[in-house]
Amino acid sequence: MDRFAAILPELILTVGGTVLMMVAAFAGRRGSALTSWLAVALLIGATVALIGAPSHAGPVFDGLFSADLFASFGKAIMFPAAAVAIIAAQGWFERDSDHSSEYAVLIIFATIGMSVMVSATSLVSLYVGLELQSLAAYVLASYRRRDDRSAEAGLKYFVLGALASGILLYGISLLYGFTGTMNFNGLAAAFGREAPTLGLLFGLVFVLAGLAFKASAVPFHMWTPDVYEGAPTPVTAFFASAPKVAAVLLATRLCIEALGPATDAWRQIVIFAALASIFLGAVAAFGQTNIKRLLAYSSINNVGFALVGLAAAGPQGASSVLFYMAVYVVMTLGAFLCVLWMRDKDGRPVEEIMSLSGLSQTRPAFAAAIAIFMFSLAGIPPLFGFWPKLMVFNAAVGSGLVALAVAAIVGTVVGAYYYLKIVKIMYFDEPAEPYARPREPVQGALILLAALFVSPLGYLLIGPIGDWSDRAAGALF
Amino acid sequence: MAQLPLLSIMIAVPLVAGLLVLFVKANGARWIALVATLIDLALGALLWAGYNPDGAQWQFVERLPIGGGISWALGIDGIALVLIMLSVFLMPICIGASWRAIERRVPEYMAAFLLMEALMLGVFAAQDLFLFYIFFEGGLIPMYLIIGIWGGAERIKASYKFFLYTLLGSVLMLIAMLYMVMTAGTTSIPALMAYDFPVDAQKWLWLAFFASFAVKMPMWPVHTWLPDAHVQAPTAGSVILAGVLLKMGGYGFIRFSLPMFPEGSATFLPLVFVLSGIAVVYTSLVALVQRDMKKLIAYSSVAHMAFVTFGLFAMNRQGLEGAMIVMLSHGLVSGALFLCVGVVYDRMHTREIARYGGLSNNMPGFALLFMVFTMASVGLPGTSGFVGEFLSLVGTYHASSWAAVVATTGIILGAAYMLWLYWRIAFGVARTPEAAAMKDLDLREWWLLAPIAAAVFWMGIYPESFLRPIRNDIGRLVTRLEHVAPAGDSKLTLGKGAVHLDHGATH
Numbered sequence: 001m002d003r004f005a006a007i008l009p010e011l012i013l014t015v016g017g018t019v020l021m022m023v024a025a026f027a028g029r030r031g032s033a034l035t036s037w038l039a040v041a042l043l044i045g046a047t048v049a050l051i052g053a054p055s056h057a058g059p060v061f062d063g064l065f066s067a068d069l070f071a072s073f074g075k076a077i078m079f080p081a082a083a084v085a086i087i088a089a090q091g092w093f094e095r096d097s098d099h100s101s102e103y104a105v106l107i108i109f110a111t112i113g114m115s116v117m118v119s120a121t122s123l124v125s126l127y128v129g130l131e132l133q134s135l136a137a138y139v140l141a142s143y144r145r146r147d148d149r150s151a152e153a154g155l156k157y158f159v160l161g162a163l164a165s166g167i168l169l170y171g172i173s174l175l176y177g178f179t180g181t182m183n184f185n186g187l188a189a190a191f192g193r194e195a196p197t198l199g200l201l202f203g204l205v206f207v208l209a210g211l212a213f214k215a216s217a218v219p220f221h222m223w224t225p226d227v228y229e230g231a232p233t234p235v236t237a238f239f240a241s242a243p244k245v246a247a248v249l250l251a252t253r254l255c256i257e258a259l260g261p262a263t264d265a266w267r268q269i270v271i272f273a274a275l276a277s278i279f280l281g282a283v284a285a286f287g288q289t290n291i292k293r294l295l296a297y298s299s300i301n302n303v304g305f306a307l308v309g310l311a312a313a314g315p316q317g318a319s320s321v322l323f324y325m326a327v328y329v330v331m332t333l334g335a336f337l338c339v340l341w342m343r344d345k346d347g348r349p350v351e352e353i354m355s356l357s358g359l360s361q362t363r364p365a366f367a368a369a370i371a372i373f374m375f376s377l378a379g380i381p382p383l384f385g386f387w388p389k390l391m392v393f394n395a396a397v398g399s400g401l402v403a404l405a406v407a408a409i410v411g412t413v414v415g416a417y418y419y420l421k422i423v424k425i426m427y428f429d430e431p432a433e434p435y436a437r438p439r440e441p442v443q444g445a446l447i448l449l450a451a452l453f454v455s456p457l458g459y460l461l462i463g464p465i466g467d468w469s470d471r472a473a474g475a476l477f
Numbered sequence: 478m479a480q481l482p483l484l485s486i487m488i489a490v491p492l493v494a495g496l497l498v499l500f501v502k503a504n505g506a507r508w509i510a511l512v513a514t515l516i517d518l519a520l521g522a523l524l525w526a527g528y529n530p531d532g533a534q535w536q537f538v539e540r541l542p543i544g545g546g547i548s549w550a551l552g553i554d555g556i557a558l559v560l561i562m563l564s565v566f567l568m569p570i571c572i573g574a575s576w577r578a579i580e581r582r583v584p585e586y587m588a589a590f591l592l593m594e595a596l597m598l599g600v601f602a603a604q605d606l607f608l609f610y611i612f613f614e615g616g617l618i619p620m621y622l623i624i625g626i627w628g629g630a631e632r633i634k635a636s637y638k639f640f641l642y643t644l645l646g647s648v649l650m651l652i653a654m655l656y657m658v659m660t661a662g663t664t665s666i667p668a669l670m671a672y673d674f675p676v677d678a679q680k681w682l683w684l685a686f687f688a689s690f691a692v693k694m695p696m697w698p699v700h701t702w703l704p705d706a707h708v709q710a711p712t713a714g715s716v717i718l719a720g721v722l723l724k725m726g727g728y729g730f731i732r733f734s735l736p737m738f739p740e741g742s743a744t745f746l747p748l749v750f751v752l753s754g755i756a757v758v759y760t761s762l763v764a765l766v767q768r769d770m771k772k773l774i775a776y777s778s779v780a781h782m783a784f785v786t787f788g789l790f791a792m793n794r795q796g797l798e799g800a801m802i803v804m805l806s807h808g809l810v811s812g813a814l815f816l817c818v819g820v821v822y823d824r825m826h827t828r829e830i831a832r833y834g835g836l837s838n839n840m841p842g843f844a845l846l847f848m849v850f851t852m853a854s855v856g857l858p859g860t861s862g863f864v865g866e867f868l869s870l871v872g873t874y875h876a877s878s879w880a881a882v883v884a885t886t887g888i889i890l891g892a893a894y895m896l897w898l899y900w901r902i903a904f905g906v907a908r909t910p911e912a913a914a915m916k917d918l919d920l921r922e923w924w925l926l927a928p929i930a931a932a933v934f935w936m937g938i939y940p941e942s943f944l945r946p947i948r949n950d951i952g953r954l955v956t957r958l959e960h961v962a963p964a965g966d967s968k969l970t971l972g973k974g975a976v977h978l979d980h981g982a983t984h
Contacts, residue, residue, distance in 0.1 A: 361582070364499075375618060380644070382596075382615035387545075390607070390651070397655040405655070409648040416644055420621070420637065428625045428633055463544020 006057035006067040009046040009075060010115050016042040017108035024101040032093075032101035036086050039104035043083040043111065050075055059121060063183045066121040073322050073472035074118035074249040078242040081329050082111045084446060085238035088333075088340055091440055092234050093144075103143060107238060110136035114246035121257065123172045123182040123207075126250065130168070130214065133243060134161050140238070141231040153230025160223045161213070168210025174203030184258035192261035201265060208269050211254070215247035217307060218276035221300050225284075228296035233349060236292055237336030240299045241329045248306050252321050255310060256476045263313050270311040271404055277304030278408055282415035290351050291339055294418065295332070298377055301415050302328050305379075308408050309392035312399040318473035320391035323465060327388045327454070334450030335373040337443055341366065343436045350435070356422065358431030366435075367426045369451045376454040378419035379412050384458030391466075482539050483527070484551040484602045487520045487565070488595045495591035503583035507576060510587035514568040514594065521565035528558050530946045534953065535604070535667055546664055550604040555946035556731060556801065557601040560724055563808045564597045566932070567720045571713035573925045574816055578712055578823055579627060586627060589619040590713070597721050601728065606654050606664040613725065614647055620714070620722065628709040635702075635709035642702040646692030653685035657737075670736040670957075683741030686734050694726030696749075696786060697756035700779045707775035708828075712819030715771065719778050720812035727785045727804045731797070735789065736957050742790065743961035749790045750880045756783035757887035764894045770818045770828045773898055774811060777854065780887055781807045787884050788869030792962040796872020797951045798944055802865030805943060806853065806936060810862060813850045813929040817843070820922055821902075824915045830898065835907040840917045844903045846926045851899045853933045855892045861936035876963040 004011065020042070024035050050072045059066045086104050093103065113136060116129030138161060142154020176182055178199040179190035191200065213220040228236045255266050281301025288294040306328070309320035342350045360367035376385030389412065396405040438444075453461075494513030498506040528536055538552035553561065571590060579586050596619070599612035617640055625636035658664050661672045674682060692699045703723075707715050735742050757780050764776035781803060788800030820843060821836070822828055837844035853860035856867075866888060874881035907913035918926070936943055955962075 360585070364585075380614060380618060381611035386611065386614075390655075391545075393652060394655050394659075397652060398659055402652065402656065405652050406649065409652055410645070413641060413645045413648055417637070417641060420640060423621075424625060424633060424636070427622060428636075459543055459547070462547065466545040 002057065003060040006060045007065065009049045009079070010112055012046045012049055013042060013108055013112045013115065016045075017105055017112065020108065021102070021105045024105050027101065029101065032103075033090075035101040036090065036104045039086050039108055040083045042108060043079045043086075047076060047079040050079075063185065064122045064125045065116070065119050067119060068475040069468075069472040070249070070253065070318075070322075070475040071115075071119040073468060074245055074325075075115055077245050077326050077329050078111060078114050078118070081242040081245070081333060082107050082238065084333050084337075085234055085241065087442055087446065088237050088337055089232075089234035090443065091438070092232065092340065103140070103234075106136045106140050106143075110140070110238075111242065114242055117246045117250045118253070120250065120253070121184045123175065123184075123187075126254070127165075127169065127172060130250070131165060133246065134165065134214070137161075137239065137243065140235045141227055143235055144232050147232075149230035150232060153227045156223055156230075157227045164210050164213035164220065167206050167213075171203045171206025171208075171210060174199055174206065178203065184254070187258040188260055191259060196262050196265055200262075204259060204262065204265060205269065207254070208251070208266060211247060211251045212273055215244060215251060215303050215307075216296075216300055217273040217303050218280045218300065219273075221277065221280070224300055225293045225296040228299075229290055229292045229351075233292065233336065233340050233351075236295075237333060237340070240295065240332045240336060244299065244303060244332075245325045245329060248303065248310075248321060248325055252310050252318055253476060256313065256318060260313075267311055267313065270307050271401070274304045274307035274311055275404070275407055275411070277301060277307065278411035279304075279414065282411055282418070285415070285418040288418075289353055291342070291353050291356075291422075292351055294353065294422075295335060295339070298335075298415075298419075299332060301411075302332075302377065304411070305389055305392055305408065308404060309395050311404060312392070312395035312401060314395070314399060315470070315473050315477055316398050317392075317395040318476055319466075319469045320388070320395040322469035322472055323391050324388040326465060326469070327384060327458075330450050330453050331373055331376050331385055334447055334454065335370070335377065337447045337450070338366065338370045338373065340443065341435065341438050341440075341447075343438065344433070345436050347436055353422065353425060355432055355435075356426050357429040359426040359435075361431045362434040369447050370426060371423050372451045372454060374419040374422050378416045380416065382456045382459075384454040384456070387459065387462060482551075483520060483524055484537050484553065484598070485539060485549075487517055487524070487561075488551075488598050488602070490516050490520070491568075491591040491594040491598075495588045495595070498584045498587045498591065501584060503580075506584040506587045507572070510572045510591055511569060513591060514565070514572055517594065517598075518565045518569055521562050524553075525558065525562055525946075528553070528555070528946060530555060530949060534950065538604070540604075546658070547607045548605050548664070550608060550665065551599075551602040552604045552667075553602055555948070555950045556728070558946050559801065559805060559943055560601045560721075560728055561598060563724070563805055564594065564601070564721045566928075567716060567808065567812055568594050570812070570816070570925050570929065571716050573921060574716065574819055575711065575713040576921060578819065582626065586623070589622050590717070593619040593623070593717060597717075597725075600725055604666045606658060606666060606669065609666065610647075610651060610654060613729075614644070616722065616725075617643060620718070623714045624706055624710045627711045627714070630709075631705070632709045635705040638702045639706040642699070643692055646699070647689045649685040650689035653682045657682060666732070670732075672737070674738060676740045679738040679741035680744055683734055683738040683745060686729065686738075687745070690726040690729035690734065691752075692726075693729065694723060694782050694786065695779060696726075696752050696782065697759060697779065698752075700756070700760070703779060704772050704775040707778075707815075708769060708771045712815055712822070715775075715815040715819075716812040719775075719815060720808040723778065723782060724804050724808055727782070727789065727800065730786070730789050731800070731954070735792070736954055739958050739961045742792070742958075743963070746790050746792075746876075746963060749786055750877060753783040753786040753790075754880060754883040756780060757787075757884055758890070761887055761890035761894060765890070765897070768830055770830055770898070770902075771815065772828075773830075773894065774814045774818065777891065777894065778807065778811050780891060781811070781854075783887065784866055784869050784884065787873045787880060791869070791872035791876035792955070792958045793872050793875050794951055794955050795868045796876065797954060798947065799865050799868025799870070799872050801947055801951070802861065802936070802940060802943065803869055804865075806861035806865045806933070809929050809932055809936070810850050810853045810860075813846075813926060813933070814854065816922075816925055816929075817847045817850060820918065820926075821915065825911055830901050832909050833902045833907070833912045834905050834909075835903070835913065836915070837903040838907070839913055839915055842918045842923070846918075846930055847903060848899060849930050849933065851895050853937070855895050856888055859934070859937045861933045861940070864937060864940045875965045878966050
């Protein structure tokens with residue numbers, strides 16, 4: 001029975017999600033608000049279920065799944081992020097005639113997938129979790145099925161995602177073929193016995209390539225801007241937050257637990273992906289006119305910084321990755337909630353960056369919130385976004401990767417340019433046509449909360465978050 | 478000492494006021510900002526009164542760990558004290574200067590300025606390495622907004638240039654800080670000032686810090702952001718930029734580069750002297766041919782800052798004390814000169830020198846004060862400029878007579894461009910009818926400029942008030958640098974060191 005107690009959060013979501021699917025199927029459109037709030041309640045319940053000993057039980061189900069602090073840390077970020085993505089959809093799909101209430105259900109299923117991903121200690125459970133998350137995500141991307149862009153986004157995501165899954169599976173098969181085990185510990189032992197053979201190296205590269213796709217790290221990022229732009233905004237908000245955390249944490253666990261002895265082999269790959277993501281994310285964002293595309297590049301850029309922490313390896317590096325993702329999720333969700341509020345007078349969503357022009361004069365508080373998120377994403381002190389960047393650089397310097405840290409920090413200056421551009425448009429330019437005032441107090445409260453978190457007040461949380469991330473990272477070693 | 482956490486209060490007052498002003502109308506915002514900055518000035522006076530020049534090195538110390546290796550650690554020595562005094566003295570004047578000149582979006586403007594003040598005070602008071610960095614970099618955001626929203630025609634380009642230039646300079650320093658904390662195992666600035674880093678590492682660390690402070694200072698050839706930023710910023714923005722923000726570079730050298738990396742400083746001393754020498758001559762020549770008043774003063778700032786680097790890296794008492802006085806004096810004088818430009822700009826809405834002339838006829842009060850500040854900038858004895866430049870030249874001479882020769886040409890060139898500027902503006906006949914019709918200073922403008930003039934004379938006639946608090950700290954620094962200080966080629970045969978030893982003892 002103990003092993004079921006260890007997966008209590010997943011059980012809650014699985015059973016609840018299935019029931020919700022029935023509710024959604026039978027209640028139809030009328031039940032959409034009910035399903036949404038029930039789903040939020042489920043996610044909160046699952047988060048609460050993380051507290052306590054059973055979820056730190058360690059490996060269960062013959063080493064397929066590990067309920068440890070590392071996974072709990074990830075889940076404690078992802079579950080609330082998924083709940084925010086559900087709340088973000090309030091008042092968004094209502095105008096669509098073809099909206100039904102499955103949105104929340106799909107998010108729940110994706111969340112179960114992510115939950116399995118961060119807990120996976122075997123290549124099988126890794127793949128199952130990843131696919132569960134991906135399949136739900138493909139449907140979500142094309143959720144507005146009468147909208148061409150949304151359908152295109154879904155198709156693109158599916159085709160490229162399937163390719164990536166294929167690459168990943170091929171890598172897994174190589175690893176299994178050359179080591180005879182799927183288990184992370186077994187892999188670590190195999191890698192530890194001798195210098196990795198060519199076959200093992202191939203397997204390692206393919207698996208990392210598949211994961212880089214999910215985390216949208218360069219050079220497997222091509223789908224990101226298109227999917228982010230085409231998908232409905234609440235879905236984009238979801239894609240940019242929780243699945244990113246899952247993919248990065250999964251990569252971290254795999255690299256450290258399973259491939260730990262081969263650190264030299266994967267470190268160079270991670271360093272390349274990190275620097276390429278940082279610079280491409282920064283440079284490619286220059287010419288963007290669509291705010292969602294811009295934030296897509298911003299997310300690529302940010303994943304690059306998280307990977308700098310991973311490249312550092314070691315407990316400090318893993319802890320910095322966790323810290324980074326925790327703050328990143330809040331900044332990104334805040335920014336996307338603001339994008340959701342960009343509507344013209346008739347309530348149609350606006351995505352042009354130029355429509356933000358002069359926002360500080362028509363809607364000062366709204367503009368201030370966006371400015372806070374932008375400066376924070378750029379990592380400019382005194383905003384809180386600076387601190388996680390400091391942590392990953394600290395880890396990199398601590399592992400002797402000073403050149404990497406220097407290159408990455410130069411990348412922050414390049415990236416600062418386009419974040420500044422948004423602030424410039426909002427504060428320096430003449431006012432454009434004002435947006436409609438949204439009537440979504442819950443979303444407003446969430447934006448306020450996120451803005452307060454990334455404001456200098458966030459520094460008060462350094463102690464507790466740092467403690468948790470240290471302890472969570474300790475679970476890997 | 479004082480039980481109150483005076484430094485925290487000084488940082489909190491403008492922060493709270495900065496939030497308050499966002500909720501009131503334009504006039505309320507002006508008054509709140511003025512009152513808040515005056516409160517800070519009063520608190521600064523308390524700080525000065527409470528500071529014991531013969532007491533512990535660090536006074537008014539506060540320490541509150543936040544976790545994750547960073548703590549809210551504040552404390553000041555004499556060097557920080559005088560720079561804090563400069564900041565709180567200039568702030569109310571900046572608010573006053575913006576009283577009528579800023580009409581659009583006043584609450585936001587005042588909020589940005591008050592945030593700026595809090596961050597500046599934080600920079601000078603921080604005793605934790607990362608806390609320092611946060612304050613140091615945080616200042617970019619309000620300054621970016623001030624230049625970009627309320628600046629002149631080219632404000633957007635200038636604001637980007639300012640932001641990205643200074644950010645690029647600073648990020649390398651962050652990596653160096655991380656390395657330092659790992660090596661020394663502490664983030665406390667006082668502890669790091671006494672820590673001896675390996676000599677090889679010192680060179681790299683020194684270069685990383687140099688990148689940041691040289692841009693901030695600014696030194697040739699990374700000074701190009703300054704003229705743009707100055708010209709485009711509103712008057713008060715220029716005042717705070719020239720008055721306080723540039724001093725962060727000099728403060729950085731004296732707080733970090735010199736005491737933490739003595740060997741590194743010695744290694745790169747020729748580099749600093751060469752760059753400073755070029756800056757003095759080159760930027761003075763550039764200043765000579767400017768047609769825009771603000772640009773001229775901006776280039777003169779670069780030249781004056783070169784005196785600071787000369788004095789600092791001479792690594793002897795005269796040089797270091799001189800550099801400190803030049804910083805204070807330049808903060809007052811260039812601030813005042815920008816205010817003077819602002820006074821005529823508010824009336825004529827042009828900064829082109831050729832459109833003015835003969836102002837001594839219709840604006841005698843303005844001409845008088847403008848002359849005082851021109852003379853102080855030139856370094857006339859009796860004004861603050863003389864004390865600083867003389868001391869730092871003496872110090873430079875001890876270190877290298879050639880450097881002193883080059884630096885001294887800067888004084889001559891400085892006199893040339895400043896006096897020529899004054900002649901073109903104040904004497905002769907008005908070149909445009911608008912210039913002839915301008916009214917003299919009103920009461921508000923007198924209130925802005927007269928206190929600065931008083932401070933300039935005070936510092937020029939009795940500099941001891943300002944040298945006293947920094948004397949022991951400079952002494953500690955000189956001791957720390959003793960083993961690497963340049964031997965110098967000047968042969969002091971007559972009573973070598975006698976003056977040096979007596980200095981300070983007779984007071």
